[in-house]
Amino acid sequence: MLNERDILETITMIQDENLDVRTITMGISLLDCCHSNLNIMCSKVYDKILRYARDLVKTGEQIEKEFGIPIINKRISVTPAAMILASCDDRDAVRLARTLDIAAKECGVNFLGGFSALVQKGFGPGDREIIEAIPQALAETERLCSSVNIGSTKTGINMDAVALMGKAVKQAAELTADRGCIGPAKLVVFCNAPEDNPFMAGAFHGAGEPDCVINVGVSGPGVVRAALAKAGDDIDLTAVADLIKKTAFKITRMGQLVATQASERLGVPFGIVDLSLAPTPAVGDSVAHILEEMGLEICGCHGTTAALALLNDAVKKGGVMASSHVGGLSGAFIPVTEDAGMIDAARAGALSITKLEAMTAVCSVGLDMINIPGDTPADVISAIIADEAAIGMVNSKTTAVRVIPAIGKKVGDELDFGGLLGGGPVMPVSTYSPSKFINRGGRIPAPMQSLKN
Amino acid sequence: MRAVITVIGKDMVGILAKVSNECAEHNINVLEVTQSILQDMFAMIMMVDISKCNIPFTEFADNIGKIGDEMGLSIHAMHEDIFNAMHTI
Numbered sequence: 087m088l089n090e091r092d093i094l095e096t097i098t099m100i101q102d103e104n105l106d107v108r109t110i111t112m113g114i115s116l117l118d119c120c121h122s123n124l125n126i127m128c129s130k131v132y133d134k135i136l137r138y139a140r141d142l143v144k145t146g147e148q149i150e151k152e153f154g155i156p157i158i159n160k161r162i163s164v165t166p167a168a169m170i171l172a173s174c175d176d177r178d179a180v181r182l183a184r185t186l187d188i189a190a191k192e193c194g195v196n197f198l199g200g201f202s203a204l205v206q207k208g209f210g211p212g213d214r215e216i217i218e219a220i221p222q223a224l225a226e227t228e229r230l231c232s233s234v235n236i237g238s239t240k241t242g243i244n245m246d247a248v249a250l251m252g253k254a255v256k257q258a259a260e261l262t263a264d265r266g267c268i269g270p271a272k273l274v275v276f277c278n279a280p281e282d283n284p285f286m287a288g289a290f291h292g293a294g295e296p297d298c299v300i301n302v303g304v305s306g307p308g309v310v311r312a313a314l315a316k317a318g319d320d321i322d323l324t325a326v327a328d329l330i331k332k333t334a335f336k337i338t339r340m341g342q343l344v345a346t347q348a349s350e351r352l353g354v355p356f357g358i359v360d361l362s363l364a365p366t367p368a369v370g371d372s373v374a375h376i377l378e379e380m381g382l383e384i385c386g387c388h389g390t391t392a393a394l395a396l397l398n399d400a401v402k403k404g405g406v407m408a409s410s411h412v413g414g415l416s417g418a419f420i421p422v423t424e425d426a427g428m429i430d431a432a433r434a435g436a437l438s439i440t441k442l443e444a445m446t447a448v449c450s451v452g453l454d455m456i457n458i459p460g461d462t463p464a465d466v467i468s469a470i471i472a473d474e475a476a477i478g479m480v481n482s483k484t485t486a487v488r489v490i491p492a493i494g495k496k497v498g499d500e501l502d503f504g505g506l507l508g509g510g511p512v513m514p515v516s517t518y519s520p521s522k523f524i525n526r527g528g529r530i531p532a533p534m535q536s537l538k539n
Numbered sequence: 540m541r542a543v544i545t546v547i548g549k550d551m552v553g554i555l556a557k558v559s560n561e562c563a564e565h566n567i568n569v570l571e572v573t574q575s576i577l578q579d580m581f582a583m584i585m586m587v588d589i590s591k592c593n594i595p596f597t598e599f600a601d602n603i604g605k606i607g608d609e610m611g612l613s614i615h616a617m618h619e620d621i622f623n624a625m626h627t628i
Contacts, residue, residue, distance in 0.1 A: 088543070088619065090573055092626040093584050097545050097615060151597035154617030336625045343624040 104308035104371040105337065106156040107344045108364045110146050111199075111284035113291035113299040113357065114138050116165040120173035127174055128185040135162065135189040135198075138298050138354070143194040145351050149344055157344065158305075158366075158506075162190060163289035164200035172212035179212075179219035180226060187227035197272075199289035201232040204279070207241040207529070217250050221257035224269040231287035237277035237475040239482045242532040245472065249524050251275045252468025256491055259460070263493035271455065271507050275471050275487045277478035282358050283414040288451075288486060299357035300349045301414060304341035304405075307363045308370045309333055310397075314379040326380060327400040334361065334404030342409045360414030361405030362450060363397070365425035367508035373397075373418050374427025385427050386437030394418060395448035415484055417450020423490075423503065423510040424455050433511050439470075447477050452485035457501045457512045460493040467491065469520035472530075480533050540590045541570070541619045544603065548612030550581035558585065558614065561603055566593045586619070 099105040119130035139162050146160040164186065171177050183201055190198035201223055203213040220232050234251055237243035258269030274288035281292020284301035291299075313333045314326065321329070341359045349356035365373045374385035377393045398417045406412050420442065422428045431437035439456060446452040452474045458467075471487045478485030492501040492512045502509030544562075546554055555572070562569055562585075571586040589596055600616040607614030 088586075088622050088626065090575065090582075090584055093543055093545060093622055094547075094582060096622055096625055097547065097613075101613065148597055151600050152618050153621040154600070154615050155621060339624045340621065343620060 099306075099309045100155065103312045104366070104368060105306050105340070106158050107302060107341055108305040109159040109161050109284050109303040110142070110157055110344065110348050111161045111163055111289055111301045111303065112139050112142050112352070112354065113163045113282065113295055113301060115291055115295065115297050116170050120170050122173060122175050124174045124176045124178055124181060127170065128182060131170070131182070132185055132189045135164070136192060139193045139195065141352060145348060148351070149347050153343070155340060155344065159196055161195050161284070161286060161289065162193065162198045163284070163291045164198065165291050165293070166200060166202035166204055168203035168210070168212040168216040169293065171215060172210065177212060177215040179215045180223050183219065183223035183227055183230055187230045190229040195229065197229050197231050197286040199231040199233065199286050200291060201230050202234060202290040204235045205244050205247045206235050206238045207244060209247070217247070217254060220254045220273060221261050221269060224258050224272050225261035231272045231289065233274040233276055233279065233288045233290060235276040235279040236471065237479050237530075239278060239479050240532055240536045243277065243472065243475045243479060243530040245524070245530060246527045248468050248472050248475065249527060251471055252464040252466070252524070255467050255489065256464040259491040259493050266501060266503055267490050267493055268503060270490045271488065271503055273488065276484065277475035277486070278482070278484045280414055280484055284360050285362065285364065285415060287488065295357070296355055298354045300345060300352065300354050301357040301360065302341050302345035302348070303360040303362055303364065303414065304337050305362070305364045306333070306337040307365050307373045307376055309337060310363065311370070311372070311376045311379050314376065319381070323396060327396055330397060330400035331404030334401045335408045338405035338408035356411070358411045358413030359409040361401055361409070361412055361416040362414070363401055363418045365419060365421065366506055367424055367426055367429070369426055372425045372427035373420055374425050374431055378427060384434060384436040385431040386441050390441065391444050391448055394420070394445050398449050415450045419451055419454065420445055420449050421455035421488075422513070423457065423508040424506060425508070429508065429510040432513055439513055439515055443473060443477070446474060446485055447481060450484065452478070453487045453489060455507065456489045457492045457510055458489050458515050459497055459512055460491050460495050462491050462515055463519070463521070465519065465521040465524045466515060468524045470515070472524070476530070480535065482535055540588070542587050542589045542596065542616055543619050543622060544585040544587060544614065544616045546583040546607070546612055546614045547580055548610070550576070551610070554581070554583065554610070554612065557606055557610070558603065561606060562587055565599055566591045567599070
């Protein structure tokens with residue numbers, strides 16, 4: 087039976103602590119849209135997305151009102167574009183990108199992910215065309231998100247792709263320099279990319295997924311922080327972990343409810359709940375502030391990696407029992423420009439890219455939403471990607487890089503995107519050159535960890 | 540089907556009347572009411588039956604929210620499943 091305390095706790099979480107469902111993401115397979123004629127394929131792609139996702143936003147809004155839970159984003163992920171582009175005689179990837187963008191707009195979703203290629207072991211048909219088209223595609227579209235998987239624990243790292251992606255990130259920034267370099271903010275370079283991730287910009291609908299599926303990403307850093315603040319400074323770290331687990335359980339149950347409701351109402355199977363703590367730039371919705379609540383003076387000081395490891399693990403342990411299927415990225419996100427506490431720490435000089443790199447070894451994603459100087463050479467960006475991919479490959483976890491070269495800006499300048507993407511200072515990167523290493527190309531062999539059979 | 544209506548804010552005359560009047564108008568039966576003073580704030584929780592509600596529940600939730608805005612109170616009507624999901628195993 088419900089009691090008053092529980093009811094008021096839920097209301098407080100939603101009203102004062104920014105509890106929300108971050109995204110309902112509909113995954114749609116486009117494999118049956120393949121056609122040798124690009125025009126015909128594009129019209130099939132458009133029709134299928136509209137047919138499946140026409141009611142997505144409306145249904146999301148209905149659930150939002152009925153249950154009183156804010157659902158911030160309704161989004162779509164599709165089969166990696168390279169897979170279907172491979173079937174065309176004319177592989178004009180930008181044309182396909184425009185079609186996807188129009189379909190997203192027509193459905194009313196704010197992002198559509200899947201302008202992607204999976205090249206961890208090498209380039210298949212369509213892959214190079216997609217990668218080469220990414221900067222132009224992101225410059226010409228508004229809602230399209232792109233991701234490329236360049237490595238995995240099983241296959242090692244495709245360093246030819248790493249070299250290409252450094253250039254793609256740089257060029258994406260240059261082509262959108264007049265719009266705050268927004269291009270690379272919609273581009274993620276993965277190692278061990280999950281195929282059912284509902285979060286942007288890295289969402290795509292993997293080849294092993296059903297025709298259509300509903301995935302839900304929860305959020306709630308503010309709730310975790312508030313719970314820790316209420317518990318006070320006297321509890322030890324075991325108690326801190328327990329408290330985070332309990333809170334994560336409640337948050338995830340809410341996500342599971344929304345996911346099953348959305349799945350029933352849309353007549354689409356439920357895929358997974360992604361148990362992530364996803365910050366927003368809003369005050370009180372920060373992962374960095376949770377770490378500070380645990381007792382760090384500022385995020386980025388020594389101890390941050392340990393605190394984040396505790397947080398990431400407790401979120402998973404609490405959430406996993408609350409949902410029938412857990413997947414996606416599941417853990418704590420540390421996107422710098424999207425997190426008020428991280429922004430402050432970066433401005434104060436307490437948080438560096440090297441510290442963030444260490445943090446990515448224990449959190450759920452990687453170097454995310456970091457503004458770097460506009461004159462950073464493509465080789466250096468490739469090397470950042472390679473370092474991050476190596477952490478993911480060796481530790482059998484997902485890592486990713488989403489850095490934004492701030493064209494025309496230098497360390498300490500600010501670059502703002504607005505909305506959920508936030509904004510923040512340009513952070514310094516090492517200026518020594520990894521050029522020769524990156525230009526060797528080839529593949530970094532898969533580590534011993536890959537030989538599990 | 541049941542829902543929970545919560546009213547949080549400064550205590551004043553007529554809160555219960557207004558909310559229950561809105562319920563009656565839409566054929567919503569009030570099953571249980573509890574109220575308390577929480578950190579100087581008035582908190583009322585109503586358990587209601589919405590199975591015979593004569594308008595879509597989302598519309599009712601909107602209406603009751605607006606009444607709250609007019610009175611300077613925070614009023615929410617939410618399906619009970621959200622609370623069950625979060626607080627019971």
